Amino acid sequence: MTDTTITSPTITGRSLAQLALLRFRRNKAAMGGSIMLLLIALFSFVGPLFSPHNYDQVFPSYVSVAPSLKPFPDPDSLQQVANGAAERARLKLESFEVAKGTFTAKITSDKPIDPRSIRYFDRVNEFKNTRITDTTADRLSMVLSGNVAQEYFPFGTDSNGRDLLVRVMLGGQISIAVGIAASLVSLGIGVIYGATSGYLGGRVDNIMMRVVEILYSLPFVFLVVVMVVFFGRSIVLIFVVIGAVQWLEMARIVRGQTLSLKRREFVGAAQALGLTDWQIIRRHIIPNTIGPVIVFVTVVVPHVILTESFLSFLGLGVQAPLASWGTLISEGAKNMQNAPWLLIFPAIFFVLTLFSLNFVGDGLRDALDPKDR
Structure with missing residues (x-):
C-alpha cells in the first residue's frame, strides 16, 4: 500500500479594508x-x-471673445490693427501683407522715424517679434517684418x-x-x-x-x-x-x-x-x-x-x-x-x-x- 497525502488548498483571508475596497470597486457609479x-x-x-x-494675462484685443477652436486674430482684421498701431506711433502705413504667419509692413513719415517706434506693433496682441528689415538713408521710410501671434481661446x-x-x-x-x-x-x-x-x-x-x-x-x-x-x-x-x-x-x-x-x-x-x-x-x-x-x-x-x-x-x-x-x-x-x-x-x-x-x-x-x- 502507498500512503496518499491530501493537501488542502491554502485560503487567503481578506482584511476589512480589502473587503471594503472590493465593494467600492463593484459600485460603477462610485x-x-x-x-x-x-x-x-x-x-x-x-x-x-x-x-x-497666465490667469492674470490680459488681451485687450480679445475682450469677451466667444469660445472657438479657431486661432485668433481674424486675418481680415490685421490690416485695421496695423493701421491703428501706425497711427499711435504717428506714422503712415503705406502697405501691409501677410503670408504664412509673417507680416510685412511699410511705414513712412514726414520726419525721420525713430527705430523705437516699432514697439507699438508689438504692444498689440496680434503681432510679435517686430523688426526693421529695410530703411531708407533719410529714415523717412521703413519696412517692418514680424510674426502674427496666434492665440487660442477654447473657453473664450x-x-x-x-x-x-x-x-x-x-x-x-x-x-x-x-x-x-x-x-x-x-x-x-x-x-x-x-x-x-x-x-x-x-x-x-x-x-x-x-x-x-x-x-x-x-x-x-x-x-x-x-x-x-x-x-x-x-x-x-x-x-x-x-x-x-x-x-x-x-x-x-x-x-x-x-x-x-x-x-x-x-x-x-x-x-x-x-x-x-x-x-x-x-x-x-x-x-x-x-x-x-x-x-x-x-x-x-x-x-x-x-x-x-x-x-x-x-x-x-x-x-x-x-x-x-x-x-x-x-x-x-x-x-x-x-x-x-x-x-x-x-x-x-x-x-x-x-x-x-x-x-x-x-x-x-x-x-x-x-x-x-
Missing part, C-alpha cells in the same frame, strides 16, 4: 465619480503647466480679456483646496468632539453641546468680518473660518451615532476588558462612524465651495486677479445674456464635481457600512 474627480483634479492642477497663458475670454480656460483651472485649484482643507478641519475637530461628548454623556455631554449651541448662535458673516479685521484678508483665513463653522454640524452627527453605538455589545466587551474611555472612542466608536461621516464630508465640500463664493461676493474671500469657481459663476451670472459662456463653463465643472462627490460618498457609505462586514 468608480465613475472617482474617475471624474481625478480628471477634474488633473485639469485644475496640471492643466496650467501646459497652457501658454472674460470682460477683461483674460483666458477663461486658465481661470477655470485656477478656480478649480482654489475651490478644491478650500473644500478639502475646510472639510478636513471640520472632520478632525467635529469627529473627536462629537464622539467624546456622546460617549461620556451626562453633565459633560450637556456642557459640550451647550458650547456648540452658543457657537451656532453667532452670526457667521459677523465672525468672518471680525477675523478679517484682526488677521487680514487671506486664503488661509478662509480655510480656518469655514472649517471652524462646519465642524459644529459634524459634531452633532457624530454624537448622534455615538449615542447608539455605545450601547452595542462590542463596547460593553471593551469596557469589560478594561480599556479606557479614550481607547474605546479611538478604536471602536470613531471607526464605526466612518460611513455617515464620509457621506457628510462629500456634502460639506460643495457647501464649502458655495460658502466661499458667498464670502467672495461680499468682498471677504478670494480677490481678483485670483478666482474660484464661485467667483467665476458670480461674474458669469452678471453677464449671462451678453456672454453666457462665462457662466456655463465654471458651472459645468462645479456641477460635475458635486455629482461626483455624491456618487463617491454613496459608494464609500455602502463599502464601509458595518452591517455589510
Whole structure:
C-alpha cells in the first residue's frame, strides 16, 4: 500500500479594508465619480503647466471673445490693427501683407522715424517679434517684418480679456483646496468632539453641546468680518473660518451615532476588558462612524465651495486677479445674456464635481457600512 497525502488548498483571508475596497470597486457609479474627480483634479492642477497663458494675462484685443477652436486674430482684421498701431506711433502705413504667419509692413513719415517706434506693433496682441528689415538713408521710410501671434481661446475670454480656460483651472485649484482643507478641519475637530461628548454623556455631554449651541448662535458673516479685521484678508483665513463653522454640524452627527453605538455589545466587551474611555472612542466608536461621516464630508465640500463664493461676493474671500469657481459663476451670472459662456463653463465643472462627490460618498457609505462586514 502507498500512503496518499491530501493537501488542502491554502485560503487567503481578506482584511476589512480589502473587503471594503472590493465593494467600492463593484459600485460603477462610485468608480465613475472617482474617475471624474481625478480628471477634474488633473485639469485644475496640471492643466496650467501646459497652457501658454497666465490667469492674470490680459488681451485687450480679445475682450469677451466667444469660445472657438479657431486661432485668433481674424486675418481680415490685421490690416485695421496695423493701421491703428501706425497711427499711435504717428506714422503712415503705406502697405501691409501677410503670408504664412509673417507680416510685412511699410511705414513712412514726414520726419525721420525713430527705430523705437516699432514697439507699438508689438504692444498689440496680434503681432510679435517686430523688426526693421529695410530703411531708407533719410529714415523717412521703413519696412517692418514680424510674426502674427496666434492665440487660442477654447473657453473664450472674460470682460477683461483674460483666458477663461486658465481661470477655470485656477478656480478649480482654489475651490478644491478650500473644500478639502475646510472639510478636513471640520472632520478632525467635529469627529473627536462629537464622539467624546456622546460617549461620556451626562453633565459633560450637556456642557459640550451647550458650547456648540452658543457657537451656532453667532452670526457667521459677523465672525468672518471680525477675523478679517484682526488677521487680514487671506486664503488661509478662509480655510480656518469655514472649517471652524462646519465642524459644529459634524459634531452633532457624530454624537448622534455615538449615542447608539455605545450601547452595542462590542463596547460593553471593551469596557469589560478594561480599556479606557479614550481607547474605546479611538478604536471602536470613531471607526464605526466612518460611513455617515464620509457621506457628510462629500456634502460639506460643495457647501464649502458655495460658502466661499458667498464670502467672495461680499468682498471677504478670494480677490481678483485670483478666482474660484464661485467667483467665476458670480461674474458669469452678471453677464449671462451678453456672454453666457462665462457662466456655463465654471458651472459645468462645479456641477460635475458635486455629482461626483455624491456618487463617491454613496459608494464609500455602502463599502464601509458595518452591517455589510
